Amino acid sequence: xxxxxxxxxxxxxxxxxxxxxxxxxxxxxxxxxxxxxxxxxxxxxxxxxxxxxxxxxxxxxxxxxxxxxxxxxxxxxxxxxxxxxxxxxxxxxxxxxxxxxxxxxxxxxxxxxxxxxxxxxxxxxxxxxxxxxxxxxxxxxxxxxxxxxxxxxxxxxxxxxxxxxxxxxxxxxxxxxxxxxxxxxxxxxxxxxxxxxxxxxxxxxxxxxxxxxxxxxxxxxxxxxxxxxxxxxxxxxxxxxxxxxxxxxxxxxxxxxxxxxxxxxxxxxxxxxxxxxxxxxxxxxxxxxxxxxxxx
Numbered sequence: 001x002x003x004x005x006x007x008x009x010x011x012x013x014x015x016x017x018x019x020x021x022x023x024x025x026x027x028x029x030x031x032x033x034x035x036x037x038x039x040x041x042x043x044x045x046x047x048x049x050x051x052x053x054x055x056x057x058x059x060x061x062x063x064x065x066x067x068x069x070x071x072x073x074x075x076x077x078x079x080x081x082x083x084x085x086x087x088x089x090x091x092x093x094x095x096x097x098x099x100x101x102x103x104x105x106x107x108x109x110x111x112x113x114x115x116x117x118x119x120x121x122x123x124x125x126x127x128x129x130x131x132x133x134x135x136x137x138x139x140x141x142x143x144x145x146x147x148x149x150x151x152x153x154x155x156x157x158x159x160x161x162x163x164x165x166x167x168x169x170x171x172x173x174x175x176x177x178x179x180x181x182x183x184x185x186x187x188x189x190x191x192x193x194x195x196x197x198x199x200x201x202x203x204x205x206x207x208x209x210x211x212x213x214x215x216x217x218x219x220x221x222x223x224x225x226x227x228x229x230x231x232x233x234x235x236x237x238x239x240x241x242x243x244x245x246x247x248x249x250x251x252x253x254x255x256x257x258x259x260x261x262x263x264x265x266x267x268x269x270x271x272x273x274x275x276x277x278x279x280x281x282x283x284x285x286x287x288x289x290x291x292x293x294x295x296x
Contacts, residue, residue: 034278039092039267045099050255052125053098062100064091065110065118065127065248069199072224072280074129076109083107085224089276090147090264091128094247097263116140119248126260127248130218133296142253143296144260145246147273149289151239152182153219155207155226158234163214165238172213175203182217185241200225208232218243219286226284235286246296261294 047053056062066087067074074087088107095105110118115131118124119141130150133143154174156163163169171192176182178196187194195212197203203215204225215222219239226233247264249257267273268291277288 034275034282036089036279037272037275039096039272041096041101042099045097047098047255047259050253050259052122052250052253052256053259055122056098056100056125061104061106062095062098062126063106063108063124064095065115065124065129066091066107067129068109069201070130070221070224071228072283073220075224076107084280086148086220086276086280087128087130089280090247090273091126093267093272093276094126094128094260094263097266098259115248119250122250125249126256130220130243131246131248132243133246137248140251142249142251142257143246144249144257144264145294145296146244146292147247147264147268147294148220148245149292150218150220150243150245152185152216152241152243153222153239154236155204155215155222155233156213156236157207157210158232160213160234163236165236166240169214173211174214174216175206175212176200176216177203180217186216204229204233220245220281223281223284223286226286227281230283230285235284237286244292257296261296265294 066083068076070085073085075085076083091105092102108124110124110127115127116137119127133146154163154166154169163172166186166189169186169189169191173193173195174186174191175195175197176186177200178198183194183196195206200215200217200221203212206212207215208229219235222235226235247260249260273291274288282288
């Protein structure tokens with residue numbers, strides 16, 4: 001009887017030792033998770049001849065326009081009032097090189113229709129928020145970029161193998177935001193039905209419940225929703241338009257524009273751009289694209 005007890009106790013110890021060993025060796029999910037970069041704030045930042053920079057220094061903070069409803073791109077937590085996403089990281093990189101830490105940035109949510117007005121009126125110092133550079137906008141504002149080249153794409157369920165690109169949406173239900181150029185573009189591929197809602201988030205909800213087959217807009221926005229719903233959704237990866245995103249700045253302040261361009265270049269070269277992408281949009285499962293050449 002004593003021998004049996006001794007053997008049982010020994011086996012228990014061995015079992016516990018094995019469990020402990022396995023637990024010690026098992027990798028944690030967070031070990032491989034991409035980490036957001038940190039940005040060294042310049043203490044001697046100067047932008048000679050820039051009115052925007054001088055006014056920001058006087059007030060002690062930068063005022064940056066952004067989006068607030070795009071997960072992992074430009075998103076605001078209404079409870080904590082904190083912002084996160086790839087565009088938010090781009091804004092922080094620039095601010096650091098201008099001498100402003102994250103606690104010296106005031107983000108303002110500016111809807112797309114009011115971006116030029118906000119920049120022209122001096123309500124914001126610069127704007128970062130899926131802002132496509134084009135000739136019409138250049139008549140009113142200036143740009144630094146592009147820092148990302150997006151393209152219209154399709155978001156589908158993870159197990160969807162029927163939709164492989166825009167040419168395969170015939171007979172399918174495709175959702176996008178009301179009045180968007182994405183709706184007009186996808187209609188040229190003859191989907192079975194186009195469905196429109198006020199926000200892309202509503203479209204994504206319908207996709208998750210199988211009420212639509214796909215959601216379409218810029219791939220950067222779709223990557224954010226895929227990251228938010230990891231394991232459930234995927235971006236097809238066949239963009240069929242070209243949308244170069246830039247930082248919007250005042251047209252009358254070329255010195256400030258050049259300072260922003262220099263900051264972008266520095267953080268692209270030192271790897272911060274890639275780290276920021278991997279920790280935000282990269283969570284969608286889509287690898288980082290090639291960093292575009294700065295032309296503005």
